[in-house]
Amino acid sequence: AQSVAQPEDQVNVxxxxxxxxxxxxxxxxxxxxxxxxxxPNRGLxxxxxxxxxxxxxxxxxxxxxxxxxxxxxxxLKKPSALVSDSALYFCAVRxxxxxxxxxxxxxxxxxxxxxx
Amino acid sequence: KAGVTQTPRYLIKTRGQQVTLSxxxxxxxxxxxxxxxxxxxxLQFLFEYFSETQRNKGNFPGRFSGRQFSxxxxxxxxxxxxxxxxxxxxCASSPxxxxxxxxxxxxxxxxxxxx
Numbered sequence: 056a057q058s059v060a061q062p063e064d065q066v067n068v069x070x071x072x073x074x075x076x077x078x079x080x081x082x083x084x085x086x087x088x089x090x091x092x093x094x095p096n097r098g099l100x101x102x103x104x105x106x107x108x109x110x111x112x113x114x115x116x117x118x119x120x121x122x123x124x125x126x127x128x129x130x131l132k133k134p135s136a137l138v139s140d141s142a143l144y145f146c147a148v149r150x151x152x153x154x155x156x157x158x159x160x161x162x163x164x165x166x167x168x169x170x171x
Numbered sequence: 172k173a174g175v176t177q178t179p180r181y182l183i184k185t186r187g188q189q190v191t192l193s194x195x196x197x198x199x200x201x202x203x204x205x206x207x208x209x210x211x212x213x214l215q216f217l218f219e220y221f222s223e224t225q226r227n228k229g230n231f232p233g234r235f236s237g238r239q240f241s242x243x244x245x246x247x248x249x250x251x252x253x254x255x256x257x258x259x260x261x262c263a264s265s266p267x268x269x270x271x272x273x274x275x276x277x278x279x280x281x282x283x284x285x286x
Contacts, residue, residue: 087272098175098261098277106272145214158227159204159275161214 057082057150061162068136069170076131076165078146088129089147089159090120099145105129116140136169143167172197175278177262183284189250192281196243196264202226203245204275205237208259217260220245249283257285 058081068074080086087106091099103114110122120131129146146162176195184190196203204227205217216229220239237247243264249256259282263275 089274091277096279096282098279099263101274101276104272104274158216158219158229160216161206163213 057086057148057160059146059148059160059162061144061146061165063165064163065166065168067168067170070138071135074133074136074140074167074169076144076146076167078129078131078162079127080129080146080148081127082148082150084150086129087149088120088122089149090114090118090129090131091145091147091161093143093145093164095142102131102144136167138169138171141167141169175262175264175276177260177278177281179281180279181282181284183286184252185286186252186254188252189248190252190283191246191248192260192262192283194245194247194262194264194278196245196262197266197276200264200266200276201243202265203239203243204263204265205245205247206261206263207231208261208280209257214261217247252285254285257283259283 060079062077089104090102093099102118103112105112105122113119118133122129143164143166145164147159149159178193202221204219207215218225218237219227223239234250239245259280261277261280263277265273265275
């Protein structure tokens with residue numbers, strides 16, 4: 056079974072400061088990892104993904120994420136937070152061990168608040 | 172390209188009724204997945220369809236069902252609605268169905284309220 060943990064329900068950061076939203080995962084094989092963002096009353100928007108290769112992945116809106124296999128983590132980062140980054144962030148994992156499931160498993164979400 | 176569209180956007184139903192939600196994927200996408208989002212349970216996977224076949228199913232009762240048409244459009248149906256079915260129902264499509272690396276693109280969701 057695959058699972059995702061987002062240990063922080065809420066993260067507060069001052070505008071202009073770096074931000075980190077944490078994610079750890081559990082899969083039986085190798086993971087495909089994704090970050091999504093959700094604004095109020097909207098669907099989820101894809102930010103970035105890790106498939107293979109470079110452990111630092113760059114995505115939309117200046118976000119990046121660092122894959123750490125030994126710590127089974129995939130933390131989302133941004134060097135300088137904007138008020139408009141305030142939203143709900145979801146980490147997701149898919150196990151590509153060949154078990155046949157294409158299902159994405161999501162974390163519970165982390166609410167990011169950027170304070171002006 | 173147009174994004175994933177879902178209709179209706181908002182729906183109010185009474186306990187015991189049934190409801191059908193519709194999803195049109197991005198053109199060319201053949202995989203459609205459905206999720207239920209609630210404040211308490213977060214995002215929960217309902218089912219996934221590829222080429223008109225249900226390929227995966229989440230842990231939901233049989234009251235929840237779905238189907239996919241030959242044009243990849245999908246519908247989900249909930250029969251005998253319960254108060255706990257109140258949620259945001261999200262549809263997502265993917266460009267291919269045989270690989271694991273593709274991200275899903277989400278629609279805006281249908282907000283279902285059961286009274």
